[in-house]
Amino acid sequence: MDLTLTAEELSFRDTVRGWLRANVPAQWTVSLKDDDSKRAHLEYLRSWQRTLFDGGWAGISWPKEHGGRGVTIIQQSIFQEELALAGAPQQLGVIGEGLVGPTIIAVGKEAQKQKFLKPLLMGEHIWCQGFSEPNAGSDLAALNTKAVLDGDHYVVNGQKIWTSFGHVANWCLLVVRTDPTAPKHKGLTCLLVDMTSPGVAVRPLKMMTGDAEFNEMFFTDVRVPASNVLGQVNEGWGVALTALGNERANLGTALYLMFKRDCDALIVLAATIERNGQPVTKDPLVRQKLAQAHLDLEVFRLNSLRTLSGMNNTHAPGPEGSILKLYWSEMNQRNAQIALEVLGLIGQSWDFDEGRWAFNYLRSRGNTIEAGTSEIQRNIIAQRVLGLPRSY
Amino acid sequence: MEFDLSKPQKLLRETARATLTQNYPLERVRERMASDAIHDESLWQIITDQGWVGLNLDESCGGLGLGLVELAVVAEEMGRACLPCPFLATTWAATLLDQAANSEHASTLQSITAGSLKATVALMDQNSDWDIEHVQTQLKPTPAGWQLTGRKTLVLDAAEVDILLCVVRQGLELAVVLVSTTSSGVHCTETRSLDATHKLFDVSFDAVSLSQKDIVAVGDQAREALEYATRVATLATCAEMLGAMQWIREATLDYAKTRKQFDRTIGSYQAVQHQCADMLLMTESARAATYYAAWALTVNAPDGNKAVAIAKAYCSDAGREVAHRGVQVHGGIGFTWEHDLHLFLKRIKVCEFLFGNATWQREQIAKLIL
Numbered sequence: 001m002d003l004t005l006t007a008e009e010l011s012f013r014d015t016v017r018g019w020l021r022a023n024v025p026a027q028w029t030v031s032l033k034d035d036d037s038k039r040a041h042l043e044y045l046r047s048w049q050r051t052l053f054d055g056g057w058a059g060i061s062w063p064k065e066h067g068g069r070g071v072t073i074i075q076q077s078i079f080q081e082e083l084a085l086a087g088a089p090q091q092l093g094v095i096g097e098g099l100v101g102p103t104i105i106a107v108g109k110e111a112q113k114q115k116f117l118k119p120l121l122m123g124e125h126i127w128c129q130g131f132s133e134p135n136a137g138s139d140l141a142a143l144n145t146k147a148v149l150d151g152d153h154y155v156v157n158g159q160k161i162w163t164s165f166g167h168v169a170n171w172c173l174l175v176v177r178t179d180p181t182a183p184k185h186k187g188l189t190c191l192l193v194d195m196t197s198p199g200v201a202v203r204p205l206k207m208m209t210g211d212a213e214f215n216e217m218f219f220t221d222v223r224v225p226a227s228n229v230l231g232q233v234n235e236g237w238g239v240a241l242t243a244l245g246n247e248r249a250n251l252g253t254a255l256y257l258m259f260k261r262d263c264d265a266l267i268v269l270a271a272t273i274e275r276n277g278q279p280v281t282k283d284p285l286v287r288q289k290l291a292q293a294h295l296d297l298e299v300f301r302l303n304s305l306r307t308l309s310g311m312n313n314t315h316a317p318g319p320e321g322s323i324l325k326l327y328w329s330e331m332n333q334r335n336a337q338i339a340l341e342v343l344g345l346i347g348q349s350w351d352f353d354e355g356r357w358a359f360n361y362l363r364s365r366g367n368t369i370e371a372g373t374s375e376i377q378r379n380i381i382a383q384r385v386l387g388l389p390r391s392y
Numbered sequence: 393m394e395f396d397l398s399k400p401q402k403l404l405r406e407t408a409r410a411t412l413t414q415n416y417p418l419e420r421v422r423e424r425m426a427s428d429a430i431h432d433e434s435l436w437q438i439i440t441d442q443g444w445v446g447l448n449l450d451e452s453c454g455g456l457g458l459g460l461v462e463l464a465v466v467a468e469e470m471g472r473a474c475l476p477c478p479f480l481a482t483t484w485a486a487t488l489l490d491q492a493a494n495s496e497h498a499s500t501l502q503s504i505t506a507g508s509l510k511a512t513v514a515l516m517d518q519n520s521d522w523d524i525e526h527v528q529t530q531l532k533p534t535p536a537g538w539q540l541t542g543r544k545t546l547v548l549d550a551a552e553v554d555i556l557l558c559v560v561r562q563g564l565e566l567a568v569v570l571v572s573t574t575s576s577g578v579h580c581t582e583t584r585s586l587d588a589t590h591k592l593f594d595v596s597f598d599a600v601s602l603s604q605k606d607i608v609a610v611g612d613q614a615r616e617a618l619e620y621a622t623r624v625a626t627l628a629t630c631a632e633m634l635g636a637m638q639w640i641r642e643a644t645l646d647y648a649k650t651r652k653q654f655d656r657t658i659g660s661y662q663a664v665q666h667q668c669a670d671m672l673l674m675t676e677s678a679r680a681a682t683y684y685a686a687w688a689l690t691v692n693a694p695d696g697n698k699a700v701a702i703a704k705a706y707c708s709d710a711g712r713e714v715a716h717r718g719v720q721v722h723g724g725i726g727f728t729w730e731h732d733l734h735l736f737l738k739r740i741k742v743c744e745f746l747f748g749n750a751t752w753q754r755e756q757i758a759k760l761i762l
Contacts, residue, residue, distance in 0.1 A: 001401065001461050001687050002394050009393065074393055267761060281762045284755070291754035294761050295702045302680040309395035323673050375662075381672060382665035386645055389660045 049123025166215030440507025454505030471635025
């Protein structure tokens with residue numbers, strides 16, 4: 001057991017740090033309230049992706065022959081950490097880089113690799129993922145969007161929901177039902193769909209936070225070339241699982257840093273709040289809560305480090321990812337609540353601290369639902385880690 | 393970066409597990425619990441033959457010169473075996489003696505690591521907690537040297553050991569003095585603990601005569617030695633709890649896989665599966681926190697002290713929770729004296745409060761971050 005970085009890892013970190021120092025643009029400060037500034041923001045993010053690509057920092061975990069750097073998972077984590085520490089812009093291409101690209105590399109045809117991988121890394125193709133449907137959430141294989149072969153095209157009809165980046169994406173990894181007569185896991189196919197095709201409609205889905213982070217997507221007689229089938233026809237379930245395996249392998253590094261910023265900010269804020277003639281940070285009950293938030297977050301960091309180190313040895317995302325997902329999602333809900341309790345009634349106001357704590361509280365309610373509910377994660381742990389029988 | 397144990401550390405774990413399961417199955421733990429003397433010289437012999445007492449101390453004083461990760465490995469296996477022995481107490485005392493670095497006591501330390509002497513630390517006054525600054529028991533000067541009168545409470549394994557390292561005041565200064573448990577004026581009275589494998593005692597000192605050389609350390613040196621040694625003992629307690637959690641988690645899973653109700657194994661029901669999944673999450677999180685703290689303290693990381701407080705706070709809450717859920721999944725059989733679960737539940741319960749429970753530890757964390 002030795003948690004210090006190796007000389008190679010340290011030198012990698014220095015290289016990343018040096019490049020980021022020279023290339024991270026000044027922070028975006030314009031309000032995103034109107035459409036023009038939203039469009040401009042999108043261009044800003046797209047140009048950042050291009051900067052990453054030109055510097056050789058796009059898709060760094062991908063194999064070199066596909067345009068990546070073939071770095072280790074620990075180096076990937078270092079990169080994530082440095083991006084956050086440098087205040088780099090959000091990465092528009094996370095779905096493409098983390099989920100679609102690796103799946104194309106794993107099961108795609110040569111022509112698909114040629115066509116899609118480079119534009120993905122350059123930020124020309126922004127990808128979204130068309131998996132969930134109104135009646136297929138946790139039970140994803142129950143999805144019902146249909147694709148029927150018509151000549152050399154598939155004709156797609158149906159609805160998808162909870163699509164991150166759906167409003168900005170120009171490509172979509174879509175799971176459709178191609179054989180309605182087969183058992184539910186056996187009749188699915190993955191398609192690579194051009195979102196500018198006629199018949200594709202995207203509608204932002206407003207959440208309880210008031211933001212529209214996700215979308216609904218409607219497909220009406222959308223024609224997709226048969227050459228855009230990813231993997232084999234009717235074997236889309238396996239392809240989807242490959243993609244989801246990459247999603248669950250989310251390293252936790254960026255998440256940790258995001259939560260840490262909140263936790264540290266809460267501590268700084270609490271020290272400025274007076275109640276009953278003294279700073280609330282002198283109140284023993286508040287001290288208990290702040291210490292609990294800090295320690296919970298630290299245990300998440302250590303769980304992440306341990307998972308990372310394990311993945312570095314096995315080179316594969318395992319079901320342990322479910323333990324991490326379960327931990328952070330429930331922790332973030334606990335800590336969002338702690339923030340409100342420490343701050344008192346004012347804390348939930350949209351007019352306090354730019355609504356930061358109101359937003360965090362509401363947003364955290366989605367954490368135990370998105371990317372597999374806590375119940376599904378516990379099922380996965382029970383079956384795949386503990387070897388208990390399938391229960392649903 | 394490697395979070396997993398190294399090959400030698402894994403070998404140590406295998407050796408410890410094999411040694412303890414062969415020599416000390418739970419039936420023997422129960423035999424000792426039923427007898428007056430909980431500790432067993434033959435067991436202490438096995439432990440000291442392995443070099444585990446003082447394993448974290450330098451070879452010059454009879455230790456193995458290993459780090460605290462190795463100490464955690466051994467303590468975890470002791471928790472998993474629910475071992476009745478004064479290992480925790482003696483590790484605490486030996487580390488304190490070592491830190492005090494008083495040449496007068498080098499041979500005592502040698503005897504402890506060699507297994508011929510056992511020791512503990514007498515810290516808490518009647519109305520104090522784990523904060524060493526609360527100690528008020530006074531050492532009084534006499535023409536011949538010093539005299540100790542007072543009472544220490546909840547002293548771990550006091551009647552089972554040969555030496556007490558007693559925390560006192562010399563004037564306003566904190567001091568540590570070495571008192572033999574057989575000295576005239578020393579009386580140990582058992583305070584019956586929930587956990588029969590970790591015995592607690594009230595120790596009264598009635599005009600116990602001490603000489604200058606019995607003073608192990610004074611002032612800042614005493615404070616620093618005591619703080620470090622207590623941190624090491626706290627860490628070993630976390631590891632013990634982790635071992636007990638691991639035993640409960642595995643036993644519960646085995647039971648869920650075999651116990652049938654409504655014609656199916658209970659482990660096929662989601663309500664039970666989710667309990668088992670939570671027990672795994674808590675045990676593995678306790679593991680990450682404990683081993684990180686062991687490593688951080690060993691390499692003198694800037695957050696080493698905080699890491700120990702975090703590990704103890706987390707293990708104290710999670711250990712209790714795992715024990716409770718283990719009983720719940722077992723149902724009626726888990727509530728019986730016959731089943732071994734309660735041995736571990738009780739061990740965890742006492743460890744929860746030893747060296748400060750989660751609430752106490754959170755205040756220590758608050759002092760560091762607020």
